[in-house]
Structure formats: C-alpha cells, structure tokens
Amino acid sequence: MFQSQSQGPGPGRLFEKYPALDGTFDEMFEAGAPRPPFARVARLLDAIAKEDLAKAQALAERALLQQGVTFSVYGDARGTEKIFPFCLLPRLIAHADWTRLERGLQQRLRALGMFLDDIYGEQKIVAAGIVPAEMLAGATAYHPMLRGLKPPGGVRIHISGIDLIRDPAGTWRVLEDNLRTPSGVSYVLENRQISKRMFPRVFDAARVHRVDHYPTRLAEALRSVSPTRRTGLGGNSGVINLAGPHEGETNAVVLTPGPFNSAYFEHSFLARTMGLELVQAPDLFVDQDTVFCRTTRGPRRVDVIYRRTDEAFLDPDVFRADSTLGVRGLMRAYAAGNVALANAPGNGVADDKAIYPFVPEMVKFYLGEEALLEQVKTFVCLRDDDRQYVLEHLGEMVVKAVDEAGGYGMLMGPQSTAEQRDEFRRRIIAEPRRYIAQHRVELSSCPTWIGERHRVEPRRVDLRPYILTSRSGSWVLPGGLTRVALVDGSYVVNSSQGGGSKDTWVMKDAAP
Amino acid sequence: MISRVADHCFWFGRYVERAEATARALSATMSLGLDGELPPAQVWRPILVVAGEEDEFRTRVAEDQDDHHAWGDAELVQRFMVWDQDNGVSLARSIGGARWNAQMIREVLSLEAWEAVNELHLWSTSPDTQALYAQQRDAFYHQVRRSTQLTLGLLRSTMLHDEPLDFVWLGVLLERVSQTARMLDVHHHAFANLTERNEIIETAVWLTLLRALSGSEAYMKRSAGRISSEAVARFLISERAFPRSIAYCVRSAYDRLAVIRPPDADALPGGVSLEQLRVLDTWVDARIKDPLVGASVHDLLTHVVDEVHAICGTLGKELLGAG
DSSP states (O other): OOOOOOOOSOTTOTTTTOOOOTTSOBSSEETTEEOGGGHHHHHHHHTSOHHHHHHHHHHHHHHHHHTTOEEEOTTOTTOOEEEOOEEEEEEEEOHHHHHHHHHHHHHHHHHHHHHHHHHTTTOHHHHTTSSOHHHHHTOTTOOGGGTTOOOGGGOSOSEEEEEEEEOTTOOEEEEEEEOSSOOOHHHHHHHHHHHHHHOHHHHHHHOBOOOTTHHHHHHHHHHHTOSSOOBGGGSSSOOOOTTOSOTTBOOEEEEOOOTTSTTHHHHHHHHHHHTOEEEOGGGEEEETTEEEEEEBTEEEEOOEEEEOSOGGGTOTTTSOTTOSSOOTTHHHHHHTTSOEEESOTTTHHHHOTTTGGGHHHHIIIIISSOOSSEEOOEEETTSHHHHHHHHHTGGGEEEEETTOOTTOSEEEGGGOOHHHHHHHHHHHHHOGGGEEEEEOOOOOEEEEEEGGGTEEEEEEEEEEOEEEEETTEEEEOSSOEEEEEOSTTOOOOOGGGTEEEEEEEEBSOSOO | OBHHHHHHHHHHHHHHHHHHHHHHHHHHHHHHHHHOOSOHHHHHHHHHHHHTOHHHHHHHTSTTOTTOGGGGOHHHHHHHHHTOTTSTTSHHHHHHHHHHHHHHTTTTSOHHHHHHHHHHHHHHTSHHHHHHHHHOHHHHHHHHHHHHHHHHHHHHHHSOSSHHHHHHHHHHHHHHHHHHHHHHHHHHHHHHTOSSOOHHHHHHHHHHHHHHTTOHHHHHHHHTTOOOHHHHHHHHHHOTTSTTSHHHHHHHHHHHHHHHSOTTOTTSSOHHHHHHHHHHHHHHHHGGGSOOOTHHHHHHHHHHHHHHHHHHHHHHHHTSSOO
C-alpha cells in the first residue's frame, strides 16, 4: 500500500532518532547506520510516513481479528479471544546467517533424534558417562515404558521449534528446544500474508524466501511415516488423486484438544491448509489396536495423527487417567505399530532444560562433529559446584524450572525482589534437579513500532525456526516466528506475558 | 466425514438460516406495525408464537398476564427477539450459534465464508451496532440479512460441493421448512379468529408474510397481483419453483441427503432419515389437490413441523454422532 516517496532524510522519517540500546546487538542498525545486507530495505522502510505506518498497523490488526487469527485466553470461562500482538516492521535475517543456522539446526535435530533413539534403546550415552544416569532418572518426561519401542518410520521429532537468541556480539545461541508440540507456525504464515499486503514494494525489493509451502511439507512429512504403505495420496506414485480422501489411502489427521485450547486457531489452520480432518478425542476410538475415526459413513482407519494434545492427556489408560481429551487404547495401537504419532510421545526428555546443557556433547558423541550452534552457558543445580555458584549469584541469574514453559516458573534475578530470591533459594535446595540457571543474555533488539508513542523503538526479540523431519531427513522452514517483548525494557517474549510477533524475512541473496 | 464435524455443519446451516429468518420476520413485522391498522398485540404476538417463545415471553416479560401491554410493545418484543441471551432463538443467540459452530469447523469452511460469519459476529457485538439498532432499526435488520445471505452465497461459490456443504445445506433447508410452516400457520390462525373480515388489512398481513419470506415478488409473478388467503397458502406450501416453499425445501433436503447417503447404499448409515424425508416429500406432493381452508391448513402445517422435528432427531442419531 505504500509507494515510497524517496526524499532525503528529514523530520518524520520512520527511523529518525532510533534510540539503539547500549550493550545490545541491534538486528537492523549498527552505529547509527543500517547493517550492509539490509541497507536497501531499511531505506525503503524509512521512507514510510509514521501516519501511514500507524494506519497500516491498525488495518493489519483489524484484518487479524476479522479473520479470527486469535488465541483464547486461559482461565477465561467466556473464551475471550485476542489477537497475538503484531508489529508490521519485519525482522530481517541475512542470507549468510541463515545458511549457517540452517546447517546448525539440521545437525542439532539429527543429534537430538539419535539421543531419543538411544535413550529409549540401549542408553549408550549414559553408559559412556556423558549424560549422568541421575539426570535421566529425574526427568519427568522420560517414560521407561516406551523403552524398546520404535516409532513408525523411525522419526520421533517430526515437528520442532528451536528457540534462538542473539547475544551482544551478534552470536546466535540456542536458548531452548521444543520437541513436543511447538506452536506458532500459523502466525508465521499469517504474518507473511499481512506483510505482503502492506509492504508489497519493500517486500519485493527485499527478495525474501517464501514460507507458504510449510503445510505441504508438513503433510508430506506426516504421510512419510505412515505405518501402512498405500497408494493414492499417501503413495509414491507421484499421481495426485484429486477425488479426495478415500479408503485405501493414507489417512492423516490433526488431533486438537478443542476450541478452548489457546492454540486452537493454529490446529484448525494447519488442518485446513493441509486439507486434513481436524479431530477431537471423542471422534477417535481404538479397536483391536487400530485407530478409527467416527464418520458419517461409519468407522475409518487412521494411520497418522499429528497430535497437538499434550502426551499426558493422550491416553487415559497409560498417562493421566482423568484425561477427557484422550483416546483410550491409543498407546496400545502405537506400540503395535498401527498408528504414527507426531510428535512421538516421550520426546520431552530431550527438551528437558536440564538435558539441554548436554546437547553439544551429544552432537560429538553421535555424529563425531563439533556442534555448529552455540548455546547459553547453563548451570545445572543438581551439580554441587553449579548449585553453589547459582545460590551465590541469584541476583544476576535467570533461574528456570526444567519442566515449565511459557515464561512461568522463572526467576529473573536482576529484576527480582529479595523475597523472590529467598523463595527460589529454598526451592533450589529442596529440589535441585528441577532447576537450572543461566546468566541473563542481553537479547538482541529490533526496530519496533510503538503505537502509544507513535514512534519506532528497539525491543528485544528471539527467533523460533521450525524444522520438519520426515523419513528422508530434516528441512528448515526459511523464516520463523520472531517474538518480541513489547513492554519497554522487558526480556519476556511469551505471548502470555506481553509478547508479540514480527514477520521474519530470510533473504535469498548473499548480496542485496 | 467426521460425524461431529457433520453435526457442526448442519447446525451452522440452521443457525445462519434462522438468523436471516428472524431478521426478515422482525423487519416485515415492524413495517406492518407502522401502518397502524392492526392492534399492536396482533402485530407483534405472532412473532413470539412463530418462534415458539410465547410462554417464555409471558413469564419473563409479560408478568404472566395475557393482556399485558408487553405483547404489543414493539420495543420489548424486538429486544427479546434480538438481544435476549436467555431466549434460545434470539438473533444474538443465532448469530453466536452460527459463529460457534463455524469456529468448530473452521478448517471445513472456506476462508471467505468463515470471514463473513466472523465479521457478522464481531459486528453484532460492537457498540456501533448497538447505536445502529437504536437509531436505524431497519438498517440493522438489513445488515443482518445481507451478511447471512452473503455467507450462504459464499458457501456455494467458494466451497467444494461435497459432503460438508451438503450437510450445511441440509441444515439450511430443514430450518427453512420449519420457518415457513410456522410463519404461515400463525398468520392463518390469526385470520381464523377474526370476527370481522377486512380486505385491506388482510391483504396487508398476507403481504407482510410474503415479505417476511422474501416471497412477495415471486408470489405476484405467479398470481398476477391477486391476493387471497388460499392462494398465498398454496404458494408457500406447494410452489416447486419458490426456494422457500415447503415443497421445494423438503424435496431439496431429500436430494441433499440422497447425495450424502444414496438410496441404494444399504451398508451406510442414514437410511431411516432418508426414508422419512421421502415419505414427507410424497405427502407434501399429494396435498396439492387438497382445499386449503380453515383448520386443514393448520393440520397440514403441524404435520410438516412435527415430521421435520422427527427427521432432525433421526439424522442426529444416524449421521451426526448423537446416537
């Protein structure tokens, strides 16, 4: 909608007086000038009048609401819906950076997958003394009953989201792995639609990798692990049967806990864009270790389930008996090799925050390579030395409970009160296995439109790229969810705590 | 398709159709009231009877009195029929129901159809719309009708014409049969009770009914401008070419279901519903020769409403996962 008016610098320009933060890596600017790979895009964005951006921002928010791109707010019985706050100014990633990240992520996923195979198999890595046995014993997400079970197609981490941050030197670091039911990819695709509508010229000039083939790739990855090899849509004949799903074809479905789940929009979005059925637990039943869904034409066999229900609720026979979101007998069918579950149950042991510090070692152990991606130095409170250090430096550290997510169960040392620190001290001593700690990383910042102040200010961001793994290996979606801490001075990017998102533009060319 | 999803499709169709029917009926009734030729209670009470909410209104609004002024209070009746959240068939509840079901089958609807119904929901709950309702009532009803019609049109023009749409349409058609039958019944009944015949008023009321069913123009084309109670009843019951007549809706509903569950597919569920619809269709067809006067019209319409109710119950058990 913007035709950039290319006047020289003057008052009212978008990035005028952009107040970059000290000691922080800014994604777009360096010493007052745009970073070289982004110079052209920055110039085009800069030419947008603030009034126009404010208008476009309001328009974008209304479009998201009208399209129902919303999440439900937990603990609100009326099912209040909100849009995930969105900043129109994109986050740019240079071609060279992305190439390195892509390789690093593929390597990491390979190692994590092998770790899971090993941990639910021979446990060589424990025998080799690399991951201590007590770390494993204390992992609530480790299910001994799954040991010896080989998932259909040999894949466990079909869909992952790896959270990355950038330190003040600009080095990318893994902050955490999400290998269970990572969410957010629907916003990546929706945000892109809006960027293209609002900034067609800038977008065109930037030469950005597309992201809208994600659903197709996801559907392929799901079908690739089907335990039943069939013809038609699921087969390898290359012929697409346009008559729709039929008996005799791979039947993959998306399983949602239902519309009260905060990510329901995404579940429905993915089912819609993949052309798969969105099912809820009562739609499924198990007969003779085979999963069926109840259809208007009677029972129909299900081969692959992309389940967005937490594993604790998947099967009341095996996990939580009080679950109403589960399917009785599902795990039996899985164990019999009659249905593929994506992601595989039991993955939580690999994204446990206390296992995270061992990932670089895993890469070496399984692949014989050095890890390409850096991580954040992590103190494992179970270790005496680490715990001692953490307790002495609580005021400088970020302490996290290993089994919580979404920014909960955390102590942000530098912003904490003495009481909060005492509380965590007590908890750490009581349950050291449950806690890890890291020094606070100065997350990188990105120019962000702040509506109330009618100007662009730096806000801290992270990045969650999505990786799909099929029988034939891992593929990284060239883009990802950039989450931004919209509150001034905040480091918490979670949507439940004042976070928003940005479109992430991965540039195609080495040179702009 | 998944039975639960089929159920949401069916109810989505019913709620959208019901919202449109309610808005049309209220708008037409308001126009009738403005002519000032009928006592207000005679104008507004039929709306409550058609909706099946007479008792509810009596207890909650009319203080248990049959001669209470509320029966003829245009504002009270409209508020009850538009905004009342405790009235299961209020416009607000129908729009909310349509949107809720749409949300459950978001991946089944086309993006365009979903957006249309989501926008209607957002619009209906916005403060601006409250102001519009207060200041320009007819524009309010008009907007509801436009939005629901847009939704139904988009379903046809942007969705795959297969099972999910068949279920939506089945819901629309069965809802429409009931709406037409009840509207006609209530109006017919009102005349049966009139002690003094007044041609002008009768004509006005029949026209209102036809307008409420979007049928006044179609009727005039068929009758060359003549209006009689029997002719209107025959048109609304038997006119095959009019998409809101009982004969048309029952036949179309049968056709939809016969696509979902073909008559010879004995192994598939749905056979009983299909047979019930077939019998009703044959029965309606045979009524074309019956004289449509007096109590016979009421009996005919009651039979239709009861049968449709029974068919919906069977559909629920056989196909929609209620069994």
